[in-house]
Amino acid sequence: MTPKGLREFIALLEGKGHLKQIDKEVDWNLEAGAISRRGCELKLPALLFNKLKDYPAGYRLMANPLATFPRLALAMGLSEDTSYTELVDQYLERSTTMIKPIQVKNGPCKEEIIQGDDVDILKFPVPLIHEGDGGRYMGTWHLVVTRDPDSDWVNWGMYRQMVLDKISMGGIMVPFQHGPMQYYQKYEARGNPMPFATCIGVDPLSTLAACNPVEYGVNEVEVAGGLRGEPIELVKCETSDLLVPANAEIIIEGEVLPEERRDEGPFGEYTGYMAGGRAPRPVYRVKAITHRKNPILTMSNMGVPIDDCDISNSIGFGARLTGELRKKGFPIRGSVCIIPQCSLFVAVVSVKVPYAGIAHQIASTIWADKAGVFTPYVVICDEDVDSSNMDEVMHAIATKCHPAKGIMIFPQSTGNPLYPFSDAHERTYAKAPKCLLDCTWPVDWPKEDIPRKVSFDVCYPSEIKERVLRNWSSYGIE
Ligand SMILES: Cc1cc2nc3c(=O)[nH]c(=O)nc-3n(C[C@H](O)[C@H](O)[C@H](O)COP(=O)(O)O)c2cc1C
Ligand SMILES: [Mn+2]
Incomplete structure (x- = not known):
C-alpha cells in the first residue's frame, strides 16, 4: 500500500516520526525557507507549517517531503x-x-x-525560499x-x-x-x-x-x-x-x-x-x-545536499540507468549509484570487466540517456566495489584511476545551463564536457602486475576468516 494522496502521506510520516507540525506563525518571506534549508542540512523530519504570516489559518505549507531515503522508502x-x-x-x-x-x-x-x-496565485502562502x-x-x-x-x-x-x-x-x-x-x-x-x-x-x-x-x-x-x-x-x-x-x-x-x-x-x-x-x-x-479546502502547498528547498532533489533523482536516475545497462547486457554489480552528496553530478557503476573498453561503452550508454544529461561524471569500478558504498568508491577513485590514462574527457556534449563549473557561454547554450573516471584494472595487464587488495575479505585464507568469524563474540570485542 502506498499513500493515495498528500494527506495520507503526511499522516504516515507523522506516525513514524518523520514529520513535524509547526504551529507557531512563520513568515513565508525567507523564514520558512531558512527553517526548511536547515532541516535538509541536519536531515530533520519533513515539516508542515500550519500558520503562515499574512495568511488565514488552514493555508498550510509542507516542506522537504522526500529529503531523506527513509521518507522515500515510506x-x-x-x-x-x-x-x-x-x-x-x-x-x-x-x-x-x-x-x-x-x-x-x-x-x-x-x-x-x-x-x-x-x-x-498569491492566495497561497508562496514562499520566498x-x-x-x-x-x-x-x-x-x-x-x-x-x-x-x-x-x-x-x-x-x-x-x-x-x-x-x-x-x-x-x-x-x-x-x-x-x-x-x-x-x-x-x-x-x-x-x-x-x-x-x-x-x-x-x-x-x-x-x-x-x-x-x-x-x-x-x-x-x-x-x-x-x-x-x-x-x-x-x-x-x-x-x-x-x-x-x-x-x-x-x-x-x-x-x-x-x-x-x-x-x-x-x-x-x-x-x-x-x-x-x-x-x-x-x-x-x-x-x-x-x-x-485548507489547501497544503508543497515546497522543496534545493541547495547544498541533501534535499528532495538529491534523494528523488538519485533513486529515479539510478533505477533508469541500471535498467538501461542491464538491457544491454553489461555485467554490472548491484545498481548504478547516483551519489546523493554530489548533487546528481556523479554516476558510479561497478562491473565485472570482460573486455577492454567497457568503461567507455557504459559511460556512453549513460550519457545517451536522458538521466545521463545530469551526470557529467561517470565512475566505473571493478566488481569488488559496492557502487553505493562511498568508502569503497572513494578509495577506488583515489588509487585505481590513473591520472593520465584513467581520466577521459569528452569536451563537447549537452550540458545543463545550471552547471556551476560552466562558463557563461556554455551555460547559455547548455553545453558542457563530460568526464569518465575508469577505476578498473586494465585488462591487458598481466595478472601478477595487479596489486593485491589488503582487506579482510581478500588477504586472509578462508580457514582463518572462518575461525575468526566463528569465534568473534568470544574475543569480547563487542
Ligand atoms: C525539486 C526539483 C525541481 C526541478 N526543477 C526543474 C526545473 O526547473 N527545470 C527542469 O528542466 N528540470 C527540473 N527538475 C528535473 C526534472 O523534473 C526532471 O528532469 C524530469 O525528468 C523532467 O521531466 P521530463 O523528463 O518529462 O522532461 C527538477 C527536479 C526536482 C526534483
Ligand atoms: Mn517526460
Whole structure:
C-alpha cells in the first residue's frame, strides 16, 4: 500500500516520526525557507507549517517531503531502513510495470474553483525560499501536465515556476526536457498557446514519477500508477481537456503563449548554488485555480545536499540507468549509484570487466540517456566495489584511476545551463564536457602486475576468516 494522496502521506510520516507540525506563525518571506534549508542540512523530519504570516489559518505549507531515503522508502510502502540498492531495484521494477490511469468525475481538488478576475496565485502562502531568489516560487515540488498536440502523449515534469504577478508564473524551460520540447518544437513553432496544468500536493509517487526521466512519448502518469501499484485517478480541468490528479491539493490551469518571455530567476538550485541568472523565459499564464479546502502547498528547498532533489533523482536516475545497462547486457554489480552528496553530478557503476573498453561503452550508454544529461561524471569500478558504498568508491577513485590514462574527457556534449563549473557561454547554450573516471584494472595487464587488495575479505585464507568469524563474540570485542 502506498499513500493515495498528500494527506495520507503526511499522516504516515507523522506516525513514524518523520514529520513535524509547526504551529507557531512563520513568515513565508525567507523564514520558512531558512527553517526548511536547515532541516535538509541536519536531515530533520519533513515539516508542515500550519500558520503562515499574512495568511488565514488552514493555508498550510509542507516542506522537504522526500529529503531523506527513509521518507522515500515510506512513500513507496517499504520499511524505512530499505537500502539504496533495494530502493533502486524496487523503483526500476515498479516504474517499468506501468498502469494506466482512470478518469473520475470529481475529486477533492475541485472543492474550490476560482476563475476570471478572482484568480490570484498569491492566495497561497508562496514562499520566498532563498535570499537572492528572483521571486516567490510556487512550483518547487509539483508536476506540470502538458500534451503533445500530435498524439496522446501527456507529459508530467517538474519544472520550477516563479510568481511574476497574480496570474503569471515564469520558468526555466531547458530545451531537452519534454514539456519544454513540446512547447518550443510544436506549440510555439506553430504559433499556438500550450495548455498546462500545474498540480501541487499530489501523492508522493506521482511527484517522483514527474521529476524522473522516462523516454520521450511515455506518459509519466502510467509510471506513477506502476510505482503506486494502482491506477492514478484523474479529473478534467475546468478550462482545458488536460487531466489532473483528482486528489491534488491545488491545480493551476492556464496556457504558455508563443513568443512571450519575461524575466525569471535566479533561483537557489539543486547544484547547491545560485546559477543560471535572471533571463527572459516563457510565461505560464493562469486562467483558473482549483483547490481543496485548507489547501497544503508543497515546497522543496534545493541547495547544498541533501534535499528532495538529491534523494528523488538519485533513486529515479539510478533505477533508469541500471535498467538501461542491464538491457544491454553489461555485467554490472548491484545498481548504478547516483551519489546523493554530489548533487546528481556523479554516476558510479561497478562491473565485472570482460573486455577492454567497457568503461567507455557504459559511460556512453549513460550519457545517451536522458538521466545521463545530469551526470557529467561517470565512475566505473571493478566488481569488488559496492557502487553505493562511498568508502569503497572513494578509495577506488583515489588509487585505481590513473591520472593520465584513467581520466577521459569528452569536451563537447549537452550540458545543463545550471552547471556551476560552466562558463557563461556554455551555460547559455547548455553545453558542457563530460568526464569518465575508469577505476578498473586494465585488462591487458598481466595478472601478477595487479596489486593485491589488503582487506579482510581478500588477504586472509578462508580457514582463518572462518575461525575468526566463528569465534568473534568470544574475543569480547563487542
Ligand atoms: C525539486 C526539483 C525541481 C526541478 N526543477 C526543474 C526545473 O526547473 N527545470 C527542469 O528542466 N528540470 C527540473 N527538475 C528535473 C526534472 O523534473 C526532471 O528532469 C524530469 O525528468 C523532467 O521531466 P521530463 O523528463 O518529462 O522532461 C527538477 C527536479 C526536482 C526534483
Ligand atoms: Mn517526460
